Amino acid sequence: MDAARKIEYHTIDDIYNLPEGQRAELIDGELYMLAAPGIKHQRLVTEFTYLIKNYIRCHNGECEIFPAPFAVFLNADNKIYLEPDISVICDKDKLTEDGCMGAPDWIIEIVSPSSRPMDYNKKLLKYGTAGVREYWIVDPMKLLIMVYNFEHDTFEQYSFSDKIKAGIYEDFEIDFAEINIE
Numbered sequence: 790m791d792a793a794r795k796i797e798y799h800t801i802d803d804i805y806n807l808p809e810g811q812r813a814e815l816i817d818g819e820l821y822m823l824a825a826p827g828i829k830h831q832r833l834v835t836e837f838t839y840l841i842k843n844y845i846r847c848h849n850g851e852c853e854i855f856p857a858p859f860a861v862f863l864n865a866d867n868k869i870y871l872e873p874d875i876s877v878i879c880d881k882d883k884l885t886e887d888g889c890m891g892a893p894d895w896i897i898e899i900v901s902p903s904s905r906p907m908d909y910n911k912k913l914l915k916y917g918t919a920g921v922r923e924y925w926i927v928d929p930m931k932l933l934i935m936v937y938n939f940e941h942d943t944f945e946q947y948s949f950s951d952k953i954k955a956g957i958y959e960d961f962e963i964d965f966a967e968i969n970i971e
Contacts, residue, residue, distance in 0.1 A: 801867040812858055815870040816911055823872065824903045829929045829970045830874075833899050836968050837875050844961045852879040852894065852957075860888025861896075863919045871912070874899045877957070892920035895957050900928040913937065923956045929970055 798818040807813060812823040826834070834856050841854045855876045863869040865883075875897035878884060883891045896916055898908040908926050916924045917939050926935040932949040938956040947953050947965070954962040 801870055804870050812872060814872060814907075815868070816915065817868060821907060824901065826874075826899075826901060830899045830901055832970045833927060833929065833968070834874050837897055837963070840963055841875070841877060841955075841961075844958070851881070852877050853881075853884070855889070861893060862888060862890050863892060863915060865890040869915060869919075871915075873897070873912075879957070892916070892922075894921070895923045895925075895955065896921050897925040897927060900926060900930065902930070925953075934965065 799815055799820040800818070801815060803820055804813055804815055814821045814823060838854060838856045844850070845852055845854065855878070857872045857874050859872060859876055861871045861873055861876055863871055873893070873896045875895075876889060876893040877895035878889050879894045880891070883889050883893075898904070898912060900908050913924065913926070917937065920939075922938070922940045924937040924939065926937075928934070929949075934947040934949070934951070934953060936945045936947065936953060936956070938944075940956065949965045949968070951966075952962045952964045
C-alpha cells in the first residue's frame with residue numbers, strides 16, 4: 790500500500806512570495822503556475838483591450854477594462870486569486886489598489902495549451918458560481934469562442950468568422966473576422 794500523499798495547501802501569501810516575474814493563480818488552496826503567453830494570445834488580448842476600451846470611452850461607460858496581469862479575488866476573499874486575460878468591472882466599489890474584490894462583470898480567457906483544463910473546467914465553474922455575468926473562452930487553436938452568459942443562463946458557440954454581441958452591453962459586438970492573429 791502506498792503512503793498517503795501529503796497535500797500542500799497554499800494561501801495568498803504564497804502568491805505574494807513568488808520570485809519576481811513568476812505568476813500563478815490560487816484556487817481553493819491549490820497553486821497553478823502561469824506560463825508566459827504566446828504571440829497569438831497577446832495579439833488577442835491587445836485587440837480585445839482596444840475594442841472594449843474604445844467602446845466604453847465612446848459611450849461614456851462606467852465600466853473599466855483590465856488586461857492581465859490583474860488580480861481578481863473572485864469571492865472577495867483570499868481563497869481564489871485569479872489573473873483573467875481580460876476583466877471588465879462595472880462596480881467601482883470592487884476596485885482596490887490590490888485588484889478586484891469580487892466577481893468582474895465580464896471575463897475573457899484566451900486558451901493556451903497549458904491553460905486549457907483551467908479555462909474550460911475549473912474557471913468556468915468558479916466564474917459561474919461567483920457572480921460573473923459573462924464569460925468568454927476564446928480558443929485560437931480551435932478557432933472557437935464559447936460564450937457563457939450566466940446572467941441569462943445561456944451558452945453559445947461561435948467561430949473566428951462570426952460577430953459576437955457582448956451580453957453586458959446593448960449595442961456592442963466584436964467582429965472576429967476583422968481580428969488578425971497571424
